[in-house]
Amino acid sequence: MPKSAPRPGTRTLGIYSEDAGLRAQFATRLADTGRAAMVEAEPASFLSASATTSKHDLIVLDVGDGAMLEDSRFQAARDKLAGVPLIVVSEALAPERVRQVVKLQAADWLRKPLLDQDISAVLAQMEGSTSSSRVTTIIGASGGAGATTLALMAGHYLSQSGTVALVDLDFQTGSCGAYLNSQNEFDLEAVVANPDRLDAELLDLIKAGQRANLELYSFERPDLVFAPTARRFALRLLDLLTLRHKEVVIDLPNLSTPWFDDVVRHSDDVVIVFETNVAALRQAKMLLRRVEAARGGSKGIALLANKTRFRMFGNPISRKDVEKLLGVDHFHTAVRDHDLLTDAVNRAIFPSEVSSHASFVRQAHRFLSSVFGVRKSAR
Structure with a gap:
């Protein structure tokens, strides 16, 4: 379940990850800016039929070693995004799983651990441009x-x-x-x-x-x-x-x-x-x-x-x-x-x-x- 709910009218970042360190990185940066809210959930909930992913302004999905990409529900979940940009985060992937990421047509694909500039790039995309200023x-x-x-x-x-x-x-x-x-x-x-x-x-x-x-x-x-x-x-x-x-x-x-x-x-x-x-x-x-x-x-x-x-x-x-x-x-x-x-x-x-x-x-x-x-x- 999400740990926090955004205020009405606030931009939201949906982050689906089991990695507490990754979630903390984004939470800290969003707290720094004060310009958006973050909704946290487990990656499995991204695949849920009841997931409301289309309500986010941007989604960060941590697929770990890529095993999640082979789930039959994955493409259906991706189709429900209704134009919401998707950022895929992963560990080092095998070649066949790299091809699966490419087929997703995600807005970006980042390999962990994420650097400060990676976090900035993600948040800038949520602002709707390649640069927030x-x-x-x-x-x-x-x-x-x-x-x-x-x-x-x-x-x-x-x-x-x-x-x-x-x-x-x-x-x-x-x-x-x-x-x-x-x-x-x-x-x-x-x-x-x-x-x-x-x-x-x-x-x-x-x-x-x-x-x-x-x-x-x-x-x-x-x-x-x-x-x-x-x-x-x-x-x-x-x-x-x-x-x-x-x-x-x-x-x-x-x-x-x-x-x-x-x-x-x-x-x-x-x-x-x-x-x-x-x-x-x-x-x-x-x-x-x-x-x-x-x-x-x-x-x-x-x-x-x-x-x-x-x-x-x-x-x-x-x-x-x-x-x-x-x-x-x-x-x-x-x-x-x-x-x-x-x-x-x-x-x-x-x-x-x-x-x-x-x-x-x-x-x-x-x-x-x-x-x-x-x-x-x-x-």
């Missing part, structure tokens, strides 16, 4: 290019339409928190040592601060970069936030951290911020190629030349020079406004709160609109 990563090609400022502006821009998580993965400085004067005092030691402890309750505790609809996660922990569990911590943090929020903005340093490739590969959009001098452009070109290699192409990558104003004539480096060097046919620009940004930092507010009509703010918003426009208007 949209992730935008912003990277500076060189120090001082302005990536942190743009990440803050991106978070503030999106927060006008809904809740946004802004994640600062520059653990060396925690620049986003410093900018908004929201340093995090939570002792991360135990969480860093065991990232699996990170859950929805801890997310609220480690949050550096909140401005209206913008939740900030920023930590000044230089030692974290070298911790053996740093990659698991960073990816676990992002995993939970993408389940909680429809929009996640990441301020990612261009360092060769263990999580760099994972983050850019799974981001919906990547923004590279650079300056237009010879040294900075050389770094921008290397970073662009590195991001393209991680993502398998240039799709979803946008470029912003910050602190830049091209004149009609007499530019030391022209727009065409930049396009030729980077191997692109388009990029955006934003002007330098030292006084505006200094005032914003000193007051720990967003540049648009200092002056929404400043040239830098208008140009940055025009760029952000090109990245987020369709997404923002769809809310």
Whole structure:
């Protein structure tokens, strides 16, 4: 019998398994998100003529060693699902049972033990998409290019339409928190040592601060970069936030951290911020190629030349020079406004709160609109 019943109108995950550990994995993750309920039952009940499997939004069926697939009632039970996606979970299967799984036309087939990303993929399918949120990563090609400022502006821009998580993965400085004067005092030691402890309750505790609809996660922990569990911590943090929020903005340093490739590969959009001098452009070109290699192409990558104003004539480096060097046919620009940004930092507010009509703010918003426009208007 089911151990729990969902509230009316709540999405439900039906999990049919004798594996208590597997059920606990899903129960923990659903508790983290708070966005769905789970109904548990034994695999045998899936075959029952009275089973109400069509009432679930998604079903996870643990077939163990595959013996269940040979039950004569199995296909009839599958036909009753009425379009409900089925995820098959199993141990290693013999070739003939693998063929039986393929014939089921399941939405996915996962082999135990399941990893965190497997659980995330299953829950994302219940949300009705391959990703439960949209992730935008912003990277500076060189120090001082302005990536942190743009990440803050991106978070503030999106927060006008809904809740946004802004994640600062520059653990060396925690620049986003410093900018908004929201340093995090939570002792991360135990969480860093065991990232699996990170859950929805801890997310609220480690949050550096909140401005209206913008939740900030920023930590000044230089030692974290070298911790053996740093990659698991960073990816676990992002995993939970993408389940909680429809929009996640990441301020990612261009360092060769263990999580760099994972983050850019799974981001919906990547923004590279650079300056237009010879040294900075050389770094921008290397970073662009590195991001393209991680993502398998240039799709979803946008470029912003910050602190830049091209004149009609007499530019030391022209727009065409930049396009030729980077191997692109388009990029955006934003002007330098030292006084505006200094005032914003000193007051720990967003540049648009200092002056929404400043040239830098208008140009940055025009760029952000090109990245987020369709997404923002769809809310």
